[in-house]
Amino acid sequence: MSKSSAVILVVLAFLIARCSAHRTDDGFKIKDGVIITKVPERPVGQKDVLGLTVPAMDTVRVGFVGLGMRGSDAVVRYTYVPGVKITAICDVEPDRVKASQKDLAGRGFPAAAEYAGTVESYRQLCEDPNVDLVYICTDWEHHVPVALCAMEHGKHVAIEVPSAYSLEDCWALVNMAEKNRLHCMILENCCYDFFELSALQMAREGLFGEVIHAEGSYLHNLDPYWDEYWHSWRLTFNKEHRGDAYPTHGFGPVCQVLNIHRGDRLKTLVALDTKAFNGPKHVSARGGENPEDFKNGDVSTTMIRTEKGKTVLIEHDVMTPRPYSRMYQLVGTEGYAAKYPVNQLCFRNEALDGRTPDYSKLEGEKTLSGEALSEFMENHRSPILTPELEVLAKEVGGHGGMDFIMDYRLIYCLRNGLPLDIDVYDLAEWCCVSELSAISMEHGGAPVEVPDFTRGAWNRIDGFSYAFAE
Ligand SMILES: NC(=O)c1ccc[n+]([C@@H]2O[C@H](COP(=O)([O-])OP(=O)(O)OC[C@H]3O[C@@H](n4cnc5c(N)ncnc54)[C@H](O)[C@@H]3O)[C@@H](O)[C@H]2O)c1
Numbered sequence: 280m281s282k283s284s285a286v287i288l289v290v291l292a293f294l295i296a297r298c299s300a301h302r303t304d305d306g307f308k309i310k311d312g313v314i315i316t317k318v319p320e321r322p323v324g325q326k327d328v329l330g331l332t333v334p335a336m337d338t339v340r341v342g343f344v345g346l347g348m349r350g351s352d353a354v355v356r357y358t359y360v361p362g363v364k365i366t367a368i369c370d371v372e373p374d375r376v377k378a379s380q381k382d383l384a385g386r387g388f389p390a391a392a393e394y395a396g397t398v399e400s401y402r403q404l405c406e407d408p409n410v411d412l413v414y415i416c417t418d419w420e421h422h423v424p425v426a427l428c429a430m431e432h433g434k435h436v437a438i439e440v441p442s443a444y445s446l447e448d449c450w451a452l453v454n455m456a457e458k459n460r461l462h463c464m465i466l467e468n469c470c471y472d473f474f475e476l477s478a479l480q481m482a483r484e485g486l487f488g489e490v491i492h493a494e495g496s497y498l499h500n501l502d503p504y505w506d507e508y509w510h511s512w513r514l515t516f517n518k519e520h521r522g523d524a525y526p527t528h529g530f531g532p533v534c535q536v537l538n539i540h541r542g543d544r545l546k547t548l549v550a551l552d553t554k555a556f557n558g559p560k561h562v563s564a565r566g567g568e569n570p571e572d573f574k575n576g577d578v579s580t581t582m583i584r585t586e587k588g589k590t591v592l593i594e595h596d597v598m599t600p601r602p603y604s605r606m607y608q609l610v611g612t613e614g615y616a617a618k619y620p621v622n623q624l625c626f627r628n629e630a631l632d633g634r635t636p637d638y639s640k641l642e643g644e645k646t647l648s649g650e651a652l653s654e655f656m657e658n659h660r661s662p663i664l665t666p667e668l669e670v671l672a673k674e675v676g677g678h679g680g681m682d683f684i685m686d687y688r689l690i691y692c693l694r695n696g697l698p699l700d701i702d703v704y705d706l707a708e709w710c711c712v713s714e715l716s717a718i719s720m721e722h723g724g725a726p727v728e729v730p731d732f733t734r735g736a737w738n739r740i741d742g743f744s745y746a747f748a749e
Pocket of ligand 1: 344345346347348349350369370371372375397398399400401416417418419421439440441466467468507508509678
């Protein structure tokens with residue numbers, strides 16, 4: 280071999296070694312120690328849907344797909360929402376469709392068009408010209424196929440949580456919503472719970488100073504429920520998927536406080552999980568195959584850092600007897616809010632020009648709880664929570680009223696041609712945690728880049744806000 284060939288070989292070997300050092304074994308690119316996830320090019324001719332408005336609808340004609348535990352309740356709730364016609368209902372199981380027809384009749388509503396019998400029956404509902412909004416409450420596998428089909432046929436969609444669990448599906452929903460200029464909302468009801476609504480309002484008023492860290496979680500022992508799901512889909516999902524399977528109850532509300540894609544963006548994520556200790560036992564107890572292959576760890580913990588240097592901690596645990604909690608903590612430079620296990624607020628009084636509570640009345644206690652906290656929260660009501668809506672929401676119910684407030688706001692915005700409170704980029708940002716956390720876990724807790732689903736427009740809107748009719 281000549282000297283020059285040897286030099287070329289050495290250089291080539293060096294370059295190959297260098298390139299492979301910048302890829303994980305399974306092909307992800309690594310930059311500055313962070314695993315990079317692809318941001319696909321926006322299809323030509325397509326624009327973002329930030330602040331999307333569509334013509335106001337006098338009446339919103341709603342079609343429901345999935346009438347199990349969640350969907351059947353949603354149908355009943357919608358009979359109380361002003362300006363709604365329930366025009367179509369669909370489930371694989373015909374008896375569930377019949378049960379919802381009975382509920383409609385019981386509330387004095389006309390029968391809806393029925394679509395049932397197969398996992399593809401939703402296609403007929405999506406083609407139904409009497410439907411404006413498709414409300415999706417199926418198991419997780421069917422959320423995205425139904426949503427894409429509905430948007431393909433020009434319908435707006437609202438999808439239960441988590442609306443998608445893969446990056447590919449998050450991008451598919453973003454692309455379809457942009458292509459057809461349609462609303463695609465994630466039904467994250469926890470954004471509408473009373474404590475979260477007030478805390479968001481306090482954050483918007485600056486009472487916490489700058490919120491620099493937040494925590495959210497889904498800690499819910501599902502032992503009593505595994506067998507209630509259609510064909511046990513939820514246990515199967517947990518068996519087959521690693522990563523935080525249900526991140527959005529904890530994450531959505533705090534992303535609103537942190538103005539995600541409204542001035543800040545999610546940047547880097549790291550995640551670790553425990554081994555699956557209890558999961559395999561559930562499979563064994565039901566005579567399932569290969570319980571040892573159970574992928575979802577009993578406890579998964581994810582941390583995310585934002586472009587502006589804030590952090591969020593999210594936890595998922597549906598396998599241990601820990602008491603129910605969505606955590607919901609806001610840590611600000613001047614104040615703090617926590618929802619679980621008991622509601623608490625505390626402020627650095629002197630920094631806030633007397634806008635915080637008069638602690639002198641609280642016998643030295645610097646943390647508000649109980650009655651003093653309720654009174655303070657009452658003085659910082661969310662602008663969307665009118666006293667009339669609060670009364671109706673508590674009467675109709677749905678997790679104490681938050682489900683109804685969410686439904687009411689969705690229909691209110693559609694009827695008034697306003698942008699929705701929650702857009703398709705929120706959906707993608709909140710849901711992508713499932714696959715990103717799995718990628719991090721699969722690589723020993725390595726940092727993973729969170730894609731910018733707005734493709735460069737995350738800083739265009741200045742802060743989270745609600746839209747109202749003039
Ligand atoms: N936001 C919340 O607080 C909350 C609470 C509970 C459930 N959920 C979500 O609601 C969704 C449904 O959960 P659930 O508890 O009602 O489950 P479920 O198993 O009781 O109901 C699912 C229903 O979907 C139907 N279905 C499945 N594939 C379908 C298809 N292709 N076409 C039509 N129907 C189909 C099934 O027949 C079943 O009736 C899930 O996404 C879940 O995560 C959210």
